Amino acid sequence: MLVLARRALILTLVTVLNSSTAFGAGAKLTQEYDLKATFLFHFAQFVEWPAETLPDKAPFTIGIIGNDPFGKSLDEIVANETIEGHKLVIRRFQNLGQIDSCQILFIAPSEGKRLDQLLSHLDRRSVLTVGDSRDFALRSGIIGFVISDKRLRLVINLAAANAAKLTISSKLLRQSEIVGPAPVRE
């Protein structure tokens, strides 16, 4: 409970600080990415990775590739948290080769050009790819953040999730818009 309270407090502070120190779009943006950071963390709870991709005692990795828009928020959220006994770590990647074990990968908008490349590289690896647009999901990213009606929505490409052998909880699916080509299954 204390952890929760601390996190809540931090969030509040962050929000307040952010909103007090940066007026206008800057503040909003920070807020947006704080929320996205939270979502990223929550994805870990509503998605199941295959057991062989996450052995015991291995850390649960949330990676960011590209320009990190989260700042400190993601680190703070996951600090001292565990997902089913796996310690949460944040890693920032610059290029693909650096990506080894990673459960969630946030692909920053800056990597827009390399997106297909990235996605095909990660194809069949159990990595939950998260992007910042609807288009991301359409292009076989698994989850895309969408801002609509001042709300942060999720767009999920279920086929991509299935291809990545990831099971997304129906609870999460319910929140989201499901997109993607009809799943091509062999």
Place this chain on the structure above:
Amino acid sequence: MTTLKRILLAEDNENDVELTMTALAENNLANEVVVVRDGAEAWEFLCHEGAFASRNGGNPAVVLLDLKMPKVDGLELLRRMREDQRFRTVPVVVLTSSREESDIVQSYRLGVNAFVVKPVAFEEFMQAVRNLGLFWAVLNEPPPDKQQSPSLA
């Protein structure tokens, strides 16, 4: 007019007879005294029966009656007399020693005319007899005798 009338004395005790007769004699009343010894004799006299069958005269002017007599005693005689039409009106004076209330009551109930107790003292006895005799045999008018004057019946 002082005609001597007959007195019938019924007394069983000789001494008492003598005393009574003496007292009557003292007062010149003894002439016409008939003495009977008991109630039966008295009845015979009254009825002109037995020894007195041929006597003359009617009823005595008074009967001096002692109570305690043999055969027929005083009260019995009195009763008979009062029950008999002929003698019902004959004056009877009980002259006796006792003052027993029962005797007095019974006597009056049977219709006695007077009850006199004989005093012990002779002087008084004399006085009593004198009074009796003078009254009953001299002064008093006896009831008319039916036997003597049958036409008046």
Place this chain on the structure above:
Amino acid sequence: MKAPRTTIRNKLVKAMMLTSTTVLLLMGVVFVAHDIVSFRRFLVEALVTRANILAANSTAALAFRNLEDATQVLDALKADPRMIAAGLYDERGHLFATYPPGAPSGGVPAESGPTGHRFDKSDLIVSQPVAEEGRRVGAIYLKSDLLELDDRVRVDVMVVLLAVLGSIGVAFALSTWLQRRIALPVLDLAKVVQSVSDDKDYSIRSKAVGDDEVGVLAEAFDEMLQEIQTRDKEIRLLNADLERRVVARTAEFEAANKELEAFSYSVSHDLRAPLRHIDGFVELLTKHASSTLDEKGRRHLATISGAARKMGALIDDLLAFSRMGRAEMRKTSVNLASLAEEVVQDLKVDAKDRRVDWKFGPLPTVHGDPAMLRLVFQNLFSNAIKYSGPRGAARIEVDAQPQNGEIVVSVRDNGVGFDPTYAHKLFGVFQRLHGPTEFEGTGIGLANVRRIVSRHGGRTWAEGAIGQGATFYFSLPK
């Protein structure tokens, strides 16, 4: 025996009814209370469960800030008319979604409260955390009304009341039937007691059989009756015996009385006659032989006469005395004052040449035989006069004093008095303390007085001294 104000039957029935009704009511209360408690618990559990279910469903909505989804999840509550309001709170505890949507903030608090449940007036409020895989993402708040509980309580109470009413009827019937087992023996016994008391028939027995105290009572009662019967018989026998004895005694008395009567009659007649003869013939002799008699001779003859007369007087007195003893007492209220007056008047005739000063104190009215009491006064007054003869003027005081529940009458004279040594002889028959030459008399007067007074239930006594007069007392009960 008076009729009872209530009956054992009523008491027993009332007792049983009271017991059963109280017990039923108690049970009813316990049942209803228990039901309320357990139903509340059930309601809480149900609501908590529902909260948890909804919480589980809303983890994602909360995690991903999906208001629509969260609202939709809560909207499922409309299926239950008992739900008043619900709220989902984010991880910061701020209200995120409500049911009904857009519900006024009064229904649901703005901040999530502590986990748990509470009863708020007529509502039940449950607050549970929303957690995904152990990690809290928010909280859920549910408020439900308790109409279900109210209805249930109402039904419970009605059921209990009906049951109690029905049971009262059954209890009444049962107790009416059961009380007989207790009451009947008692009633029977009471009936027996009543009939024994009314008819005084001690041969009745209760013939009761019982294994309880009533049976013991009935047995004891029978024993007691046996005792009473026996005693009663004894008493009757004794009474009968007593009666017989009394009758026998009375017969004896009456026989004795008759004998006495015959005796006195005989005396009256037969004793007097010879005396008369003695006196009579002495007189005649005196007259007859007066010439040949000298003084001495005449004196002798006089003595004989005197003796005969004396004997006659004695006989008269004795007869009177005896008659006084046998005569029936006719008791009535006697005014002693007026009686004394009369006696004094009578005596005045006899003692006309004597000067007598009479002093009377207040004489009350007493209960007695007037003729006999007259005789008492006659005797006492004439004695007083007689024995004051030598004194010239006689002074006689008559007084009466109440003393210890009696009236004591005193007759005091200033006569010659008597020697107190012989006081006890005064009232004896034919007892005299003075010779006939001094005072005439037979000595029977005071004996008569004593006889009469004791027949009235009183006592006689005298005080005096030689030459100082005498006082004669007699008492009569009040």
